[in-house]
Amino acid sequence: MSFNPKHILGIKNLTAEEINFILTTADSFKEINTRQIKKVPTLRGKTIVNLFFEASTRTRTSFEIAGKRLSADTVNISASSSSVVKGETLEDTAQNIEAMHPDIIVMRHSASGACDYLAERLKCSVINAGDGTHEHPSQALLDAFTIRQHKGDIKGLTVAIAGDITHSRVVRSNIYCLNKLGAKVRITGPRTMIPPGIEKLGCEVYHNLNDAITDADCIMMLRIQRERQGATLIPSIREYARYFGLNETKLKLAKKDAIVMHPGPINRGVELASSVADGAQNVILDQVENGVAVRMALLYLVAGGEKLQQN
Amino acid sequence: MKILVKSGRVIDPANNIDDRLDILIIDGTIAELAPNIDAGNCEVINAAGLLVTPGLVDLHVHLRDPGQEYKEDIISGTKAAAAGGVTSMACMPNTSPVNDNLAITKYIISKAKEQGCANVFPIGCVTMGMKGEILTEMGELKEGGCVGFSDDGLPVNDGEMMRRALEYADTFDAPIISHSEDRSLDVGGVMNEGPVATELGLKGIPWVAEDAATARDIMLAEFTGARLHVCHVSTKGSVELVRQAKSRGVRVTCEATPHHFTLTEEAVRGYNTNAKMSPPLRSQEDVDAIRAGLADGTIDAIATDHAPHHRDEKNVEFAVAMNGIIGLETLLPLTLKLVGEKVLSLSQAIALTTSQPANILGIERGTLNVGACADIALINPNKEWIVDAGDLQSKSKNSPFLGWKMKGVAMKTLLRGKIVHQR
Numbered sequence: 001m002s003f004n005p006k007h008i009l010g011i012k013n014l015t016a017e018e019i020n021f022i023l024t025t026a027d028s029f030k031e032i033n034t035r036q037i038k039k040v041p042t043l044r045g046k047t048i049v050n051l052f053f054e055a056s057t058r059t060r061t062s063f064e065i066a067g068k069r070l071s072a073d074t075v076n077i078s079a080s081s082s083s084v085v086k087g088e089t090l091e092d093t094a095q096n097i098e099a100m101h102p103d104i105i106v107m108r109h110s111a112s113g114a115c116d117y118l119a120e121r122l123k124c125s126v127i128n129a130g131d132g133t134h135e136h137p138s139q140a141l142l143d144a145f146t147i148r149q150h151k152g153d154i155k156g157l158t159v160a161i162a163g164d165i166t167h168s169r170v171v172r173s174n175i176y177c178l179n180k181l182g183a184k185v186r187i188t189g190p191r192t193m194i195p196p197g198i199e200k201l202g203c204e205v206y207h208n209l210n211d212a213i214t215d216a217d218c219i220m221m222l223r224i225q226r227e228r229q230g231a232t233l234i235p236s237i238r239e240y241a242r243y244f245g246l247n248e249t250k251l252k253l254a255k256k257d258a259i260v261m262h263p264g265p266i267n268r269g270v271e272l273a274s275s276v277a278d279g280a281q282n283v284i285l286d287q288v289e290n291g292v293a294v295r296m297a298l299l300y301l302v303a304g305g306e307k308l309q310q311n
Numbered sequence: 312m313k314i315l316v317k318s319g320r321v322i323d324p325a326n327n328i329d330d331r332l333d334i335l336i337i338d339g340t341i342a343e344l345a346p347n348i349d350a351g352n353c354e355v356i357n358a359a360g361l362l363v364t365p366g367l368v369d370l371h372v373h374l375r376d377p378g379q380e381y382k383e384d385i386i387s388g389t390k391a392a393a394a395g396g397v398t399s400m401a402c403m404p405n406t407s408p409v410n411d412n413l414a415i416t417k418y419i420i421s422k423a424k425e426q427g428c429a430n431v432f433p434i435g436c437v438t439m440g441m442k443g444e445i446l447t448e449m450g451e452l453k454e455g456g457c458v459g460f461s462d463d464g465l466p467v468n469d470g471e472m473m474r475r476a477l478e479y480a481d482t483f484d485a486p487i488i489s490h491s492e493d494r495s496l497d498v499g500g501v502m503n504e505g506p507v508a509t510e511l512g513l514k515g516i517p518w519v520a521e522d523a524a525t526a527r528d529i530m531l532a533e534f535t536g537a538r539l540h541v542c543h544v545s546t547k548g549s550v551e552l553v554r555q556a557k558s559r560g561v562r563v564t565c566e567a568t569p570h571h572f573t574l575t576e577e578a579v580r581g582y583n584t585n586a587k588m589s590p591p592l593r594s595q596e597d598v599d600a601i602r603a604g605l606a607d608g609t610i611d612a613i614a615t616d617h618a619p620h621h622r623d624e625k626n627v628e629f630a631v632a633m634n635g636i637i638g639l640e641t642l643l644p645l646t647l648k649l650v651g652e653k654v655l656s657l658s659q660a661i662a663l664t665t666s667q668p669a670n671i672l673g674i675e676r677g678t679l680n681v682g683a684c685a686d687i688a689l690i691n692p693n694k695e696w697i698v699d700a701g702d703l704q705s706k707s708k709n710s711p712f713l714g715w716k717m718k719g720v721a722m723k724t725l726l727r728g729k730i731v732h733q734r
Contacts, residue, residue, distance in 0.1 A: 089627055111628035112512035113582030132630070134512030169512060196515070197506025232498075 004305045007119045007126045008298055010135035011176040019180055023145050026297035032069055033292055043072035046303055049102040050076045053109040058264055059129050063106045066295035091121055098122050104302055125302045133167050139263055140173035142294040146287045147218055150259050155182030160212045162244055163222025163271060164193040170263045175201045188212035192233040209244050216254045220261045221246050221271045237270055247273035259283045313337050314728055315350045319358025323679040324662035336685040339727035358689050364661050366398025366686035368677045370668040371614035378407025383619035383706045389427035391705040393732035395640040396688035396721030399430040399676045403463045411436035411447045416455045428731035432458040432674055437476045441465045446479055453483045458672040461488035474531050481537035488540045491528045496520035501630050503576040503591040516591050522548035533561045540671055541565035543616050545590040547600035554609040564671050566614040569645035572601045578711055584625040584632035585711040602654045612668035615642050619707030637705045644717035647692055685728040692719045
C-alpha cells in the first residue's frame with residue numbers, strides 16, 4: 001500500500017493498516033540515525049516549521065532532528081504566549097507563516113482542536129505535535145514502535161497506562177493506537193483523574209494500580225504535573241506516589257518480561273521510583289530514540305512519500 | 312387606519328382560539344375577531360393558508376446595546392426579531408455598561424421605541440454591576456420599565472444575596488430570572504462533561520453544576536414565597552426539580568431554548584464554536600427530558616438566549632471562543648419542528664412562544680385579545696428555507712443551524728398594526 005496523508009492530526013481516524021505502514025516506514029529510517037553521516041537527501045528543498053505554543057524539549061527537538069536528517073530546512077518558532085495574550089489570533093499567526101510557503105507545519109498548542117483548526121484553514125500540511133488534552137499522535141506511534149521492538153507483535157498484549165488520564169493527550173492517542181493494533185488497554189489513576197466515558201474510547205478503568213498492572217505486558221507511567229498537587233485532584237505528591245507510583249515491588253505483579261515506558265519527562269520518586277526508571281525493564285530511552293525515526297516517517301509520508309522520488 | 316387580516320387560521324392559545332377568522336385592526340389595536348368581517352374600505356392582508364398568531368415573545372435576548380454594538384444593536388436585533396415573527400422581547404442587562412440603573416433602562420426603551428421594529432422590555436440587574444454585592448434599585452427600575460431582574464451569565468453565588476434578591480424583587484412583583492449554575496462546580500469547562508468532552512479533550516461542565524444551583528434557587532423561592540424564573544434549563548435534573556417544585560406549589564417558572572431541545576453535545580465535534588454556549592449542549596437524555604418538560608407543561612416558555620458574537624470571537628480555538636449563539640430567526644421553525652415531531656400540539660407551541668412567556672414577564676402581549684396591541688405574526692408553517700448567513704438580519708451569524716433546512720417562517724410580522732417584516 002501507499003499512504004500519503006495531507007495531515008497527521010490524530011490517531012483516531014487512522015486504520016490499523018495505515019498505522020502499520022507508518023511503523024514499517026519508520027523501520028527503514030531508524031538505521032539512518034546510527035550512521036556515521038546521519039543525513040539523507042529525501043526532503044531536500046522542503047521547509048518545515050515547528051510551531052510550538054507550549055514548552056517542549058523532547059518533541060520539538062525530535063521533530064527538528066527528524067527534519068534535518070531528511071535534509072529539510074527546519075525552523076523553530078516558540079510562541080510561548082498563547083495567541084490570545086499576544087493579541088494575534090491563531091489564524092493570523094498561521095497565515096503569516098504560510099505566506100512564507102512552508103511545506104509542513106508541526107504544531108503544539110495548549111488548546112484541544114487547535115491542529116484541526118489550522119488544517120481547516122491552511123493549504124500546507126499540518127502535523128499535530130500535541131493539542132491540549134486531545135491527541136499526541138507521534139507519541140502514540142513511537143510508543144507502538146517501541147512496544148513492537150520489544151514484544152514483536154502488539155496483538156494480544158495487555159498495556160496498563162497509569163496517571164492523570166483526564167489531562168493526558170498521550171493516553172487518548174495511545175488508546176486508539178493500541179486498540180487498532182489489537183492490544184488490550186487498562187487505565188488507572190485516582191478517580192479525580194479519570195474522565196467520564198473514557199472507557200468508550202476502548203479501555204478498562206481501574207482505580208487500583210496493582211490490579212491494573214497485574215499480568216500486564218507493558219506499563220506506561222504518565223508524568224504527574226506537580227502543580228496539580230494541593231489542588232482538588234490529589235492531596236499531595238507523597239500520597240500520589242504511594243498509591244499510584246510504580247516501584248520494584250509493584251512491578252513484580254506484571255509479567256516477568258513486562259516493559260516500563262514513560263513519555264517523559266519523568267518525575268523520579270513520584271510516578272516512577274528511580275530503581276524502576278533505571279531498571280532493566282525500562283525502555284524509556286528507546287522511546288526517545290524511536291521518536292526520531294517515527295517522526296522522520298511522518299514527515300516523509302506527509303511530504304509525499306514515494307512520490308518524492310518520482311519527482 | 313383600518314387593516315383587515317383576512318382568512319387566516321387564527322391561533323390564540325390564551326383565548327382558546329383555533330379557527331378560520333378575520334382580524335380587524337384599527338389604529339394599531341385589535342378591534343374585532345370574527346369570520347368574514349366586512350370592514351368596508353380598508354387595507355386587506357390576505358392570510359389564506361397562513362397561521363395568524365400573536366407576535367412571538369422571546370423572554371431571553373441579548374441585544375448588546377449599549378456598548379457592544381459591533382455584535383448587535385437594538386435596531387439590528389429587533390429586525391432579526393421581526394424576521395423571526397418575534398414582536399416582543401426581554402433583553403438581558405449584561406450590556407456595557409450593565410443595566411443596573413434607570414438611565415440605561417430608559418435608553419433601551421426609548422431607542423427601541425424610536426428605531427426598533429419590536430417591543431423591547433429590559434431586564435435589570437439583580438446586583439449593582441452584576442457583582443453580587445449590592446441590590447439594584449428594583450423599585451425604580453420596575454417603575455421605569457424593567458420586567459424582571461437577572462445577573463444572567465454571572466449567577467448570584469451568595470445564598471443570602473439570592474434570598475434577599477427574591478424577597479426584594481417580590482416586593483415590587485417582579486421575578487428573579489436566574490441563570491442557575493454553580494460556577495464553583497464549573498472549573499473552566501467549555502462543553503458538557505461526558506464522553507464527547509473526554510474524547511475531544513475539552514474541559515467539561517457537569518450537569519450537577521446546573522442541578523445544584525437550580526435546587527438551591529428553587530428552595531430559596533419556596534422559602535421566601537417569591538417568584539423565580541429559571542433560565543434555559545438544559546439538564547434532565549433541572550427539569551425534574553422544576554416539575555417537583557411546581558407540584559409543591561412553589562412559584563417557579565422556567566424556559567428552554569431551541570438549541571437545548573434540538574441539539575446534543577455531539578454538535579461540538581469538529582470543535583464547532585457555534586455549538587459552544589452556557590449552559591452547554593447536553594446529552595440525548597437531557598434533550599428528551601426537555602422535550603417531555605415542554606409537553607407536560609413543566610417548562611413554561613421557549614426562549615432563544617439570542618447571544619450575538621462577532622465572527623472574530625468565534626473563529627478561534629474552541630477553548631477561548633465566546634459562549635452563545637443567535638436564535639431569534641430560527642426560534643419559529645425549531646419550535647414548529649416539535650409540532651412536526653408530535654412533541655407539542657400547535658396550540659402548545661404557540662402558547663410557549665407567546666402568552667406563556669408574556670405571563671412570566673407580566674406584559675400585556677402574546678394574545679389577540681380585542682383591545683390588545685396588534686402585534687401579529689403571519690406564519691407559513693410549511694415553507695422550507697435554508698439558514699444562510701447572508702440572509703440573517705442579525706449583525707452576528709453565530710448559529711449552529713447555518714446550512715440547515717428549516718420548515719416554517721414568518722411571512723409577515725405586524726407591530727402595532729404596522730408591517731415590520733415581510734417576505
